[in-house]
Amino acid sequence: MKSKEELQKLDAKYMFHPVVQLAEHEQHGARIITEANGSRVKDIDGNEYIDAFSSLWNVVIGHGQKAVADAITEQLAKLEYYSPFFGFASPPAIELAAKVVSLMPKDWNMGHVMFTCGGSETNDTNIKLARMYWACKGIDTKKKIISRNLAYHGVTFGSLSATGIEFFKTNFDPLPPGFSHIMAPYCYRCELGLTYPECGIGCAKQLEEAILREGPETVAAFIAEPVHGTGGVIVPPAEYWPMVRKILDKYQVLFIADEVITGFGRTGKMFGCMNWNVRPDLVSIAKGVTSGYFPLGGAIASNEVFETIKTNLPSFLPFLHGFTYNNHPVGCAAGLANLKIIEDQKVVENAAKMGAYLKDRLKGLYDHKSVGDIRSIGLMAAVEIVKDKDTKEPIGELPMESTHRIEELTWDKGVYARAMLENVAVAPILTTTKKEIDIIVDALDASIAQMEKEML
């Protein structure tokens, strides 16, 4: 293997990294990771870190699970790939579709799965399915998509248009028309200036206002993460989702649940929507379906959506949507092995148990003068950093100054926690232990104290 210096030089010369300040990256050099096992990753210098963000929320079963690697190599040797178009299929894809649907509550009445290569592709697929559904029902005015501020749905044009973190859109206009946003159920910074529970869940009522403003006959779907992820682990109040579902039913608007982060146990339930018993019409999965061992996502339609499209598309017209790498046999074999581990090792149950412990341990961070809010559900958590607990202003003149510093300091202590807007976020692997959570929270604690010394 080339030396660290050689690799960093080549990286700076040839690589284009996502979501990084390019000039700063060139100056600092890539953080080169060479190995990983369980919750630990190792860099090229041999330093070990606890991966307290499951890499990018996705490595839910932890790193280095041999059974998944074996399933991938076996499938590669047997059938590395075949076209998913024109009716071809492979055994692992069929089996994984059946498995994923079987993990969903029966009353969701799901459905049919089209596997993709990730979350953005999946959300674009589901947005197109929602429009196609209404067109097939003979209502071809229902096209608009409503989503929420601070939502993250990906970066392709459809999913980016639904995304509600505005700075991701910088320089990419014009975006397609037909997308609008409502406020997030972000009690700490309520856009209506109200307080729960006296607010009457005004953020949910905004959905009804938005549908009426746009015209119910023009709205195809509402797309939302059960819990905002990248926007700051925003956990809605208990009443929120039942109210939203009622409004969607009243105006005949489909619900696309973006379960890319929350699917497969992250919140302590198999799917995020199960925390509130809310039924989606279309579900987007990715990340945890293979724990990142192979790129895979999936758009899942309810039987109602699928049957409507199947029955009403004219006989001369195929279903004209698909990617070369849909239903990839190797990705689907990885998915089957990953879900077997999730079930056999009771990973979701562990996420619920360890999530309660993490919540409890994080409470101690409120003692810091810069910790304004702490939100968590299962094993996803955000600690919001402010200059002043009363004014809630951020620290520093540029966005994320303090949270980037905390990320740096925790990294130096051997823990990867992520700066996420004005939050420091953790999302440990779902097989994590109390001992690891203690190390993670202690590192956060010391790093926040250090950041305050430097910046406040």
Ligand SMILES: Cc1ncc(COP(=O)(O)O)c(C=O)c1O
């Ligand atoms: C909720 C959610 N939806 C969609 C996406 C996009 O997924 P991908 O990066 O695989 O395109 C992400 C990625 O983080 C996500 O968190």
